Amino acid sequence: MSSKALKFFAAGLAALTAIASVVASGPASAQVSGDVVKIGILNDQSGLYSDLAGVGSVEAARLAIEEFGGQVLGKKIELVWADHQNKADIGAGIARAWFDKDGVDAIADFSNSSVGFAVQALANERKKITLITAASSDFTGKACTPLSTQWVYNSYSNGYGLARLMTQRGLDSVYLLTVDYAFGHAFANDVRKAVTDNGGKVVGELRFPLNSSDLSSYLLQGQASKAKLIVAASAGSDMTSIVKQATEFGITPKQALAAPSVFLTDVHSMGLQAAQGLQFLTAFYWDRTAASRAWSEKFFARRKAMPTMTQAGVYSAVRHYLKAIEAAKTDDAAAVANKMRELPIKDMNIENGRVREDGQVMHDMYLVEVKKPAESKRAWDYYKVVAAVPAEQAFQPLGASACPLVKK
Template sequence: MMHSKFNFPILLGNLALGLAALGSATAYAENVKIGLLADMSGVYADVSGKGEIVAANLAIADFLKKTPGWKVELLTGDHQNKPDIASSRARQWIDVDHVDMVMNGANSATGLAIAKVAAQKKVIDFDTGSATTRLTNEDCTPYTVQYVYDTYMLSIDTVRALVARGKKSWFFITADYAFGHSLQASASEAIKKDGGSVKGSVRHPINSSDFSSYILQAQSSGANAIGLANAGGDAINAIKAAHDFGLTKKQSLVGLLLFINDIHSLTLPVAQGMYLTTAWYWDMNDKTRAFAKRYFAQMQKMPNMAQAGTYSAITTYLNAVKSAGTKNSDKVMAVLHKTTINDLFTANGSIRKDGKMLHQAYLMQVKSPAESKYPWDYYKVVETLPRDQVAIPLSESTCPLVTKS
């Protein structure tokens, strides 16, 4: 009897400690902080910015409906397309605010800066806006996932399809930073491999307003395809100038990174006939249209591939945390590498060891006004690009995480 009385408080104490530890672990896994940096006020604000925040909040709301009791907090900021601001804010979020995952929307330079900080701090980094292949090649990390597109997808598949259709000579108008350089280099290599030629190129600073001299150089090159290795407001200004100078009457204009927002701003009479590659389009199926309807209700515009990718990336991350039962970055990454992603963004998506998310893409041509049947009906599919063709083969990878055979 005394033996029983002596041990009973100890047993209760051990049980209480065990329950407290379990409760602590559960609370830790159920309170998630995500930090999203994007261009909120600059040249990429329309294709990134508030739209990515809306998409992120839709993803969080949908996850919480299925997972009651969890708390997910979204921190947002403007990186202003400046790497120093991006890295400083990411470091603050990680060190002071204790975010569990960081995200970059728009701009390769800021994406590389955020990835470096995240790797140092061993925090997962989802990138839905960088195009540079450095993220999954020489600058790959165990914690970075490049989710939506890269210059390989945007350039190589686009130019190969067009070279096969007779567009064999090219001239490039290129944004003068990491993204533009990478885009032009990838495209040029593919053109030459497929028997085409590059007549020349010209570089411009980010956020340029006057493209007249660049368009005149492109016209005088005699190339039958003009590749725009830029994005956002720069791409829009370049296309407007090309239209004003009548370039598109004799030469095909190819947007190597165009968003549906850009086409909407340009209007179909200006953009019609252009070629582009996209990872996602709002009018593909019932899932994409349902998401687009919810997004449109808040933004009064249709989502682009980066914004849909942001929804998918956050959903994928939160599901991985739930599956892992912890926010530990290494354990969550292990789950992510085993995950098959089936959602409104992709079918049978997967994350490779180099951090590249594999998914399908589409070569599109912009419709003419006569072909468009309803608002935002802008694209027609020229070719569907399978997932194994839209990423650098691992055999060609320079990522240290990839084991060479």
């Protein structure tokens, strides 16, 4: 072969190599299914959990997406949302349509444990991601999957942890008022275990229907029990009704009242006069740090309300999910779930978090107390942070997990 031919051959080979290099270096964008990353927010948008989650969670997810410029791996990020009406069959039906017809890659929030369990199982079958902010500890226990993670809090952190603190303070006889579905049952179970583990006794329990407005008869039976502590194993308007009606009936001066699942919007609804002195554990408070204040002010500008811990958790979950796609260079659920467990979590609220083997997001919790009206300087200035509870103390030890993914 002549030198001229050799040069021509070499030039051609170099061109082919360059083309191959481009193809080889570009699978990141080619590995996004449907050329779009689609995230769904599925929660209560019209019922008792709509204030603590609802469209506020949609806005929180939108803020996370905007941080990425609306794209990941060069592909558009789309956000869809729907109201499951606190019904597992409706939630599962929406999720099925999203997965099978609309190409949704991940669903976040839920705000209802029964709906969450239905979608978590379906998502695992469909090889999709779930980012759960509902409260049952079973999401990372017996129901855990390789593709699901649980954010914010659970019935162990806020049920067991709070009941342990109260029992150790001498409130060692407890009466449970439990909302009658998966969420309430999970909280009641964890409260009961904490009380008995710490030498106390649960003297009785009444279960009431979800979204009950008149809880007077239940409260009066709790009062008659003479228990030192009444625990409202409920959330949203059910919980606020118990707190307000306990004040109205004069129960709280004589018996302590604990509510394991309290949100900023609940305190806003009750008012400081009714809620003052109430202590509970939270994963987020908007005014805790400069970073949390800055992010919360952006949220407030859009929603005219400060974010709850669920809404902050949705932001954190969606942001971490997108970072995992970026690191995995694909939106394949298994690859992304693995990256979510590998990558540390650091954002405006979580300073040194991680996703544990069972899918539990490990982060510090905070014991807070509701301020007296005279202590509050402005609207939404409601909490005093009493103490930080390290993640390893806040959440159930991994060795005690019922998750089948955990190596024993």
